Amino acid sequence: MGRIPLACSSGPGAAAGQPSRGQTTCEGAPDTSTAAGQPSLGGATASPARWDDSIWLDVSTGTGEMAELLSRLTNPNTTVLATDFSLPMLRKAALKKNVRTRKILLAVADDGLLPLRDDSLDLVTISLGTRNLNTTRSALVSCFAEFHRVLKPGGWFVNLETSQPRSRAVRALFHGYVRAFLKPVASAISGNRSAYSYLARTICSFNGPEELAAIIREAGFTRVEVTKLFLGVAAIHEARK
Numbered sequence: 001m002g003r004i005p006l007a008c009s010s011g012p013g014a015a016a017g018q019p020s021r022g023q024t025t026c027e028g029a030p031d032t033s034t035a036a037g038q039p040s041l042g043g044a045t046a047s048p049a050r051w052d053d054s055i056w057l058d059v060s061t062g063t064g065e066m067a068e069l070l071s072r073l074t075n076p077n078t079t080v081l082a083t084d085f086s087l088p089m090l091r092k093a094a095l096k097k098n099v100r101t102r103k104i105l106l107a108v109a110d111d112g113l114l115p116l117r118d119d120s121l122d123l124v125t126i127s128l129g130t131r132n133l134n135t136t137r138s139a140l141v142s143c144f145a146e147f148h149r150v151l152k153p154g155g156w157f158v159n160l161e162t163s164q165p166r167s168r169a170v171r172a173l174f175h176g177y178v179r180a181f182l183k184p185v186a187s188a189i190s191g192n193r194s195a196y197s198y199l200a201r202t203i204c205s206f207n208g209p210e211e212l213a214a215i216i217r218e219a220g221f222t223r224v225e226v227t228k229l230f231l232g233v234a235a236i237h238e239a240r241k
């Protein structure tokens with residue numbers, strides 16, 4: 001079982017471990033203390049595998065969809081952490097099956113100041129959250145640098161986000177669809193006009209794949225690889241520490 005390098009100020013079974021900075025609270029966390037005083041994930045059994053004792057973190061996890069997916073890919077010895085700075089979102093994530101079965105530990109934390117030790121994780125993922133961090137280029141670099149800090153040397157960072165199609169025609173169609181259809185229809189259905197105005201604005205102004213790759217490199221990552229999805233409307237960036 002992987003050590004959990006996460007400190008919780010309160011909550012059931014708060015995880016042990018010394019934080020390098022920041023504070024957090026946990027939801028759905030099991031009692032992580034073992035007889036030896038090392039944190040471990042309750043209910044797991046030993047099983048030799050590639051990801052033995054590794055720790056994965058999904059930041060900006062929202063309702064925990066990606067964390068749930070990750071937890072299905074792991075063996076029992078992998079610890080999956082999921083963080084978000086919104087407690088209401090984490091309350092929804094707490095309903096996910098693998099949070100209830102304690103395969104995923106939830107914690108409140110800001111992506112820019114993770115309460116985790118340096119060099120402690122094997123994988124950090126973020127899905128559809130990066131646009132929200134991108135108030136300025138330097139804010140984005142600094143968040144990515146925080147993900148870099150908590151990863152072990154050789155650890156992986158995976159970013160899934162909307163992107164900008166290279167083809168001008170496809171880009172125009174995509175932006176037209178977002179502004180003329182997604183924004184008004186989603187606003188009408190949800191009754192939340194400002195949220196979908198923000199969504200449309202950030203989707204249309206977000207970085208293209210090469211620009212985002214450059215920002216990831218600026219944060220300290222190497223071997224950045226990009227996989228474009230749906231004609232470039234979205235992209236997965238993978239990088240190594």
Ligand SMILES: C[S@@+](CC[C@H](N)C(=O)[O-])C[C@H]1O[C@@H](n2cnc3c(N)ncnc32)[C@H](O)[C@@H]1O
Binds near residue numbers: 065109133
């Ligand atoms: C669009 S949701 C994405 C949720 C989820 N990753 C998914 O794929 O469904 C963005 C999430 O990022 C969270 N968020 C935004 N800025 C954050 C920050 N600085 N630190 C932590 N969470 C943040 C929001 O609370 C929200 O839950």
